[in-house]
Amino acid sequence: MRKRYLIEVVQNDQMIVFCPPAILKDKTIKRIAFGSKSIAVDFLPHPDHTDRIVISRVIQKALLFPNFKLPLHVFIEGQNLYIGPLVGIFTAGFLHSEEEDQPIGERTQFFSKLLSVNKTVGALPFIFGEQHIDWEHGTIEGYFYNHREWQKHQIPFPNVIYDRLPNRRSEGIPRLIKVKERLQKEYLIPWYNPGFFNKLEVYERLQQEPTVEEYLPETQAFTSFSMIETMLSNYGHVFIKPKNGSLGLGVHQIIYDKYDDDYFCRFQDKNEINRLRKFSTLEQLVNNIFANQSLERMIVQQGIHLLRIDHRPVDFRVHTNKDDFGNWHVSALAAKIAGPGSVTTHKRSGGEIRTIHEIFQKTEGDQYIEKLSNAALLLSKALDKQIEGIIGEIGFDLGIDKNGDVWLFEANSKPGRSIFSHPELKQFDFLTRQLSIAFAVFLTEQSLLYPEELFQ
Template sequence: MTSTKMTIHVQGMGGLLQEQSLVIGERAVRLHKIPTGSAVTLQFGAARHQVKVVSASHLDGIRIGEPLADKLGLHHGSVVGIRYKASSKTLSIGPLIGVMMSRVYSGSHDRPFGNNTTFCKELTDTCRTFGAFVYFFTASDVGSGHSTVKGWAWSGRSWYKADFPVPDVVYNRLTTRKLENDPGVQQFMREVRSRHGAAVFNEKYLDKTDVFEALKKDASLLKYLPESHMFKNFQMLKSMSSRHQVVFLKPITGSLGKGIIRIARLSSQSYSCQTTSLNGTVRQTFPSLEAAFGSLSGKLKQRRYQIQQGLHLIETGGRPIDFRALVQRGSGGAWGVTSIVARIAGSNHFVSNLARGGSLSRVKEALAKTGLTALQQRNASVGLRKAALDIAGGIEKQVAGHFGELGVDLAVDMNGKVWLLEVNSKPSKNDGTPLAEGAIRPSVKQTVLYARYLAGF
């Protein structure tokens, strides 16, 4: 079943246009074999309305009356795809995509989503290019038992708020676990799936230990996995430190490099302990592992940690390098690598996050600055892409949930071997590359194409 991109023309009533009628260009009517003069069901997200289609020879789009447009939340100039299913006499327009955001700054008409407003406009522009309609809403905008959602959309000139139908596809961009675990949000996601048949992707955060435990079940992925466990007690730290010169303690639900602890064995009687801070790295030396653990015991009781084998990563100028691969599903639903960038740790930091002073580089340029041979560099470059796809496939098979994109953090050791560091189900879309005026960022394009695929457009 094919779809055609069409522009919505909202008009006042009169002439050929009655409240429950649509005027559609003759070419699209013929192409999709849409019957005229008899009732069909107009579907937009969860909304259903009985309408009568009128064909117009010189119209390149869909003419819709203001009352019906208002019910659907459509504005003049909206761009949608259309398709017709003869067996059910259903004319579908869309897809309708709803993006769940963390918050709206209602007092800021130009930037209702704060720093995320630019992304929201970019997503809107990309939807127009490919024929889709997107609106944005927050956890407080969802209710129970309703078929509409209060949300925000960009008209091309300004943001407006309206009641929209429950979407065909929900894209979860909530940025905190607290919001995501809100009972109202969880009920909404269950209800739109069960009652309205909507697809929900990136539906939950991933915990570090859960990911590693799940991926261990796939023998083909073991080569990427450093030894990792849920941290329990001193005996586990002692056992790991006896096998590995360096171990890391990472908060299970941490992000941006916050709270990571690095413990290194300097000699049989000496250990160093490094912790992250906004100003750099705090380093202490202890005469024994027991002393190091004692200094950390208060912090370790406050949250859950993953303990992980430390790796001897490639470096440039003494600064460790790791890699972020953005892996996304696209128009056919299959995983593909959208981008891979190298992340170089800032001075006085042992993590590469940009929030900790890290910087971005192209993969080839970063590898060239290391001690790897030319052959190792080529193999590592290929290996990073393969690992990212293998791990995304492993997440799909072994972890419950629907994910449309993953940020896969990878490392390369001094022998050129590729390792997995962690997987993020809410990756940033900024890959550090400049965007020309009017260009479409590949990551945003893939999001829209996948949403169209999920909705059957």
């Protein structure tokens, strides 16, 4: 069973570490490590038999250990005792001035909340960008959030790295790709949540998993008008989405009225106003609506006749996270009701966030929660198996049709957090943050004790 210990720094220059006797029992430990730094020291049982690990000021300085007086995990591998984990959160968008209270602009509040879980998790998370790395000395100038303020500390390379690059553009910058490759390949640092998902790739990979086949609406890369016509005749309406889109941007719904032989397109214009336009032919619709867009970058997805609340479609955001033992959990679940005339349920399009039990009776709501949770866990395990890299969290957009069947619309590797603005979802906001850092404890343990499983 893992245990956490308070790391205490005392004002002497001895190269001695005092440990609880249980740690040293039947073991020969000769080195202490923090992140990528390790030094040879002597280990002695703590005379008071307390659950503390006591290091001297000189050991603290050699390890570049910031003394935040937090309980941390201890890992023993061979003759080494590791304290931590030290969790690097890699991102971009630091302000040039790097102001002390807002080092990363409007995203500072999110990161301060993310780093605030350190006490409950027993880890030391920090944020950094490529400009903060000193390759020559193997150190990073990391930003920590401690006692409600930002502090900079020079620290070793971390045990694991959590990818929080903000968008696909930053993810594609060559120098950031090189940083990631170097830290993974040269330093063998596990890197989790490595990239944004491609919608078509997710669909094609999941098709290979029989356990989740029932959740997949037909999804095709755009090839021709006739393909849209065929799907419209099969389903009555389809959605056209960018393969690499997010936040509901660029989503269009095409509806075919077979009685009047008309085509409708519902979308949000560049001024973020919801529109519904009518055309007599599909060709007219496409030439008008998509005149300045490349349809080759789009996917066409089967329309689903969703459950409705007050005549408005409702879908569901389900967050899943891995915990500190590497197991998947449903960490948050909310309903999203589409705004009037909106093609999506996103908040920016007038959508409303509700808990399940706000819109359904208890028995019915419980049934939906169970269905959605089971689907999300099966989909998480399937994606984990099929997508390259280490995945620690996923945000699913799921729908339930009028027959009670669950459908997957999208899977997001870096899910947005708009659902947590709802007062009754605050506790799940904390849980998702807590688990996203707790997973680093598992990865650290795996990389030290079972590296062949992690890097196979």
